[in-house]
Amino acid sequence: MRKQSLWIAALLSVARNDKINMEDPLYREIILDNWENPQNYGVIKNADFDLTENNPLCGDEIRLTGKIQDGKLGEIAFVSSGCAISKASASIFTEKIKSLEISKIKKFIPIDVLEELGITLTPARTKCALLIYVAVKKGINK
Amino acid sequence: MKNLKADFPIFKIRPDLVYLDNSATSQKPKVVIDAVSNFYKSNNSNIHRGIYGLSQHATELFENTRKSIAEFIGTQTSQEIIFTSGTTESVNLVAVGYARKYLKEGDIIVLSEMEHHSNIVPWLMLREKGIQVVFIPINKEGELDYKNFKVDYKKIKLIALTHVSNVLGTINPIKEIVSFFKQNGSNAKVLVDAAQSIPHLKINVKDLDCDFLVFSSHKMLGPTGVGVLWAKRELLEKIDPLVFGSHMIERVTKEKATWTAIPDKFEAGTRNIEGVIGLGAAIDYLLNIGLETIEKYESSLTEYALSKFKNLEGIKLFGPTDSKNRLGVFSFAIGDIHPHDVAEILNRENIAVRSGHHCAQVLMDCLGVTATTRASLYFYNTESDIDKLIEGLVKVKEIFNI
Numbered sequence: 306m307r308k309q310s311l312w313i314a315a316l317l318s319v320a321r322n323d324k325i326n327m328e329d330p331l332y333r334e335i336i337l338d339n340w341e342n343p344q345n346y347g348v349i350k351n352a353d354f355d356l357t358e359n360n361p362l363c364g365d366e367i368r369l370t371g372k373i374q375d376g377k378l379g380e381i382a383f384v385s386s387g388c389a390i391s392k393a394s395a396s397i398f399t400e401k402i403k404s405l406e407i408s409k410i411k412k413f414i415p416i417d418v419l420e421e422l423g424i425t426l427t428p429a430r431t432k433c434a435l436l437i438y439v440a441v442k443k444g445i446n447k
Numbered sequence: 448m449k450n451l452k453a454d455f456p457i458f459k460i461r462p463d464l465v466y467l468d469n470s471a472t473s474q475k476p477k478v479v480i481d482a483v484s485n486f487y488k489s490n491n492s493n494i495h496r497g498i499y500g501l502s503q504h505a506t507e508l509f510e511n512t513r514k515s516i517a518e519f520i521g522t523q524t525s526q527e528i529i530f531t532s533g534t535t536e537s538v539n540l541v542a543v544g545y546a547r548k549y550l551k552e553g554d555i556i557v558l559s560e561m562e563h564h565s566n567i568v569p570w571l572m573l574r575e576k577g578i579q580v581v582f583i584p585i586n587k588e589g590e591l592d593y594k595n596f597k598v599d600y601k602k603i604k605l606i607a608l609t610h611v612s613n614v615l616g617t618i619n620p621i622k623e624i625v626s627f628f629k630q631n632g633s634n635a636k637v638l639v640d641a642a643q644s645i646p647h648l649k650i651n652v653k654d655l656d657c658d659f660l661v662f663s664s665h666k667m668l669g670p671t672g673v674g675v676l677w678a679k680r681e682l683l684e685k686i687d688p689l690v691f692g693s694h695m696i697e698r699v700t701k702e703k704a705t706w707t708a709i710p711d712k713f714e715a716g717t718r719n720i721e722g723v724i725g726l727g728a729a730i731d732y733l734l735n736i737g738l739e740t741i742e743k744y745e746s747s748l749t750e751y752a753l754s755k756f757k758n759l760e761g762i763k764l765f766g767p768t769d770s771k772n773r774l775g776v777f778s779f780a781i782g783d784i785h786p787h788d789v790a791e792i793l794n795r796e797n798i799a800v801r802s803g804h805h806c807a808q809v810l811m812d813c814l815g816v817t818a819t820t821r822a823s824l825y826f827y828n829t830e831s832d833i834d835k836l837i838e839g840l841v842k843v844k845e846i847f848n849i
Contacts, residue, residue: 332792332846341848364804364817365785388785399571423764443727 329368335423339393347382354447358440360432361435365391369440377406378445387393387419388433395422395437407445448742451736451827458481458827465798465835470607470613470805470823472665474645475729479668482728486721492624494720495711496838509720512727513710516675519730520660521651524661524680529713529724533674534642535565536689538607540713541638542674544686545659546605552577554604557592557628557635559583560813561612566640567684582622582736583608585813589615589766593624594812600631610644610655614805614821615766616776617751618644621655622728636682642666646825647745647774649738667734668721672719683709690715741826748824750777752833759837761849765814769830775824778805780849781840786820792846793820793839800836 327396348355350368365387372379381403383395398418402410418438419426426434452458454476457466466474486508492499494506510525531537546556556570560582570580579602586592589612606628611618624638638659641650646667651714652660659682664673678686688695688706695715697705706712733741750770756762756777763780767773781789786802793800800822804811811817822836843849 337847362803364811366817388787391789392494392682429669441621 311354332419333424335397336389339396340389343385343392345382345384345396345403346384348384349380349382352380354444355447356440356443358436358443360387360391360436362429362432365433365436367391367395367436367440369437369444371444373407373445376408377404378402378410379404381441382438382439385436387431388434390422390430391433391436394418394422394434395440398437398441402441410441410445448736448826450829451476451544452829454478454732455827461797462796465796465832467822467823467824467828467832467836469646469828470643471801472671472824473668474508475669475670475725476732476768478732479725479728483721483725484694485695493717505720507728508724509718512723512730515727515730516677519734519792520645520677522677526709527677527680527683528609529676529678529683529710530718531674531676531713532719533665534563534640534661534663535606535674537674537676538566538638538640539569540686540689541607541659541661541678542573543689544713545624545636545682546570546573546578546719547576547691548687549685550576550578550604553579553602555579555581555598555602557581557598557603557606557608559608559618560585560587560723561591561712561761561807561810562607562609563613563621563640563642564808565642566607566609567809570605580805582809583812585615588768589617590772591617591619591624593627599610600628600633603628603633603635604760606633606637607640608633608714609642609764610650610705611774611776611777612766612807612810613643614778614807614810614819616773616823617767618648618772618774620772621657625656635807643774643776646733647738648742651676664726664729666723667726670719670722673722673726676713677836680709683713686713688713688715692716736826744826745775746770747825748780748828748830748833749773751830752777752824755833759840761832762840762842765819775828776821777823778819778821780816780819782847784843784847784849786818788847789820789840789843792843793836796839796842797837798836798839 331432349370353373357368367385369383371381381399385392455474457474490505492502492505513525513528516528547810557589571638583591583596634820636658639657641662660677665671692715695712699708757766765778790802803818
């Protein structure tokens with residue numbers, strides 16, 4: 306139930322936002338760079354949260370581990386099997402939130418994730434991009 | 448065979464469309480679209496039990512399709528044709544109405560590793576009754592390795608196999624497989640999932656020597672929302688309905704209801720009337736081209752595609768590599784690029800392919816992948832469509848530096 310509602314809320318908030326009007330092509334350098342050389346890729350030992358989130362539609366899967374220290378996200382790392390969009394998005398978003406206060410991370414909304422990617426996505430691919438967002442939300446709320 | 452794209456309005460409206468997702472659903476020829484819309488324009492009324500002429504005419508149109516299908520699959524008895532909502536419902540009807548009723552604890556149901564979820568999940572639901580569900584493995588060539596499959600043959604009560612794999616394109620030798628099991632002492636009933644084969648191959652239930660045949664209208668040029676279950680009359684009479692309500696009854700009192708005869712017993716509620724009539728038009732259209740013609744043309748197109756795939760470096764094709772005993776369904780991997788990325792780039796070239804697990808996660812596990820990209824052909828595809836696909840794949844490789 307909870308899993309569903311997080312996804313639905315995330316997708317709805319994006320659908321309602323008409324600010325996105327980003328440039329093509331989809332596979333820009335930023336996506337390909339982060340796909341080939343993802344930031345924060347790996348697994349953190351003795352993590353405060355360790356969870357796996359997947360997208361049953363396409364089988365994309367992300368394992369996210371992180372440490373919370375003094376109200377901040379100390380370390381964060383992910384490993385994923387999935388498409389370039391989900392991997393690049395995870396790389397970019399984890400890089401953005403690393404070392405930030407948890408309270409600040411909680412304020413991020415899905416559209417922020419998509420804006421970082423700088424591309425227009427169809428609804429199906431939006432889910433790929435937001436996989437990391439949902440995983441992070443769950444992780445820091447644990 | 449001449450190019451028949453002109454029969455399909457969608458290719459006129461979208462002249463750049465390279466449609467290679469025929470295993471998911473086929474496009475619809477004008478004759479089918481017209482049959483559906485003409486029904487609403489000229490003949491709309493509810494079928495059965497209407498005394499007025501319009502309803503009788505609609506009933507006749509609906510029942511004509513039943514006769515066409517019976518003939519199409521080689522049976523004389525049109526009551527043996529049951530209209531469902533699709534292949535999935537047809538399998539469920541057999542699983543619940545037949546298997547749940549007649550199979551016992553310890554009995555074995557044989558499936559294969561290349562089944563679609565619709566021919567796995569309904570059977571898995573029977574495990575709670577203590578019925579075992581086992582899977583014939585596939586070999587490296589993407590064929591069923593049934594001879595090395597050890598199982599207590601006498602306990603096999605049902606064999607449910609796909610005629611053609613929706614991922615690999617493999618045509619399974621149903622007759623040989625069944626006769627192998629029967630020679631080894633099984634007296635199992637046999638269900639053939641013909642959803643992927645009936646659009647492309649001549650099907651005859653007597654030749655196949657099966658007990659149940661299931662398929663969908665929308666993959667064979669007809670409308671969505673219509674499927675068929677065929678079984679021999681004696682068997683259908685023994686099976687319980689899956690859905691209860693109007694039309695399927697003989698008599699209803701406050702205490703109980705009794706069922707009417709086949710096929711009505713299985714067709715509760717109001718069926719998808721215009722869909723069934725559309726399917727009738729699709730069958731007429733297919734017969735007019737001729738299944739042999741379709742088979743021959745698709746076989747040469749498959750050969751062409753296979754030769755192109757072979758020359759494309761970095762592409763791993765799953766399934767049989769020669770055009771014999773396979774249809775034009777091509778699942779492949781390009782390096783470690785996710786199929787969704789491949790499909791997305793192809794989409795930008797107006798090429799429609801499918802990416803994902805294709806409702807065959809058991810097979811994906813066997814292949815060691817989570818998803819594949821799949822291009823699937825039908826008779827309206829051309830060599831030019833395949834050339835465009837290959838060009839698109841070259842582009843994918845360029846973008847991802849493969």
